[in-house]
Amino acid sequence: MKSAWMNLGHWRLRLEILLWRHGAIWLGVLALLLATLVLWLAVLPGVAQQLAQAEAELQAIQSGQAVRTVSPSERAGQQDLALVAELDRVVLSEPEVSEVLRRLGRIAQSKGLTLSETDFQATGEGLGGLRRLQLTFPLRAAYPQVRQFVEAVLLEFPGVSVDQMLLKRDSVGQRQGEIRLRLSIWSNPAKSARGST
Structure with missing residues (x-):
């Protein structure tokens, strides 16, 4: 040590x-x-x-085998194009919108609803040339009837979306209430032109 x-x-x-x-x-x-x-x-x-x-x-x-890199802005543009292509598959053509409006009345009658007054509001063209026709229905009905109506519409028409549904009842025990239903019908005028050519 x-x-x-x-x-x-x-x-x-x-x-x-x-x-x-x-x-x-x-x-x-x-x-x-x-x-x-x-x-x-x-x-x-x-x-x-x-x-x-x-x-x-x-x-x-x-050697000419280079892989081109994609900038974030190009990638976002490609994602927008993919979204527009997917929406174009679902949206309706202009003639189909008229048919949807006629069929909405028939579906409502089959579910025991009366569409007495409807407020229409059309919007301009958005992403990919899409247009929206917004419909507002004031209804006096039971919630299950309206739910069945909405389910039937959404199953039959993929180009329709539910934007808002407001339910107002005076008391909990009241079977029927005032319901305000807002639907949008999505269309693409260019789809109509492509279908006719």
Whole structure:
């Protein structure tokens, strides 16, 4: 044990003599060497991987097999086009809208409802040229009747959506209530033109 302490003391004495003869610059050089070693071991493998990837991309470009990267704005545009294509599959043509309006009355009668007054509101063209015809029906009926009507309409016409349904009753025990139902019929005039050509 004593020899280890003497050996440690020997190295300490040599270090003090080295610092006295050459100054503290050697501590800075030692720290710089250690920092270089850490950079070599930690950063260089990542840089080497990036360099290899860049060389592979360069070779692909030179050989004509390069894959074109898509910018986020182009990707968003492609997503919009996919959405419009999916909507175009579901929306109705202009002649189909007239048929839907006629069929709504028949479906309502089959469910025991009377569509006495309807408020129509058409909107301009939106994404992909889509138009919306918004219908508002004030009804006095029981909720199950209206629910059956809505389910039948949605099952028969995929181009129709339910925007709002408000139910107002004076008391909980009241069977019928005042219901305000808002539906939208989605159409694409361009679909009508494509269908006729």
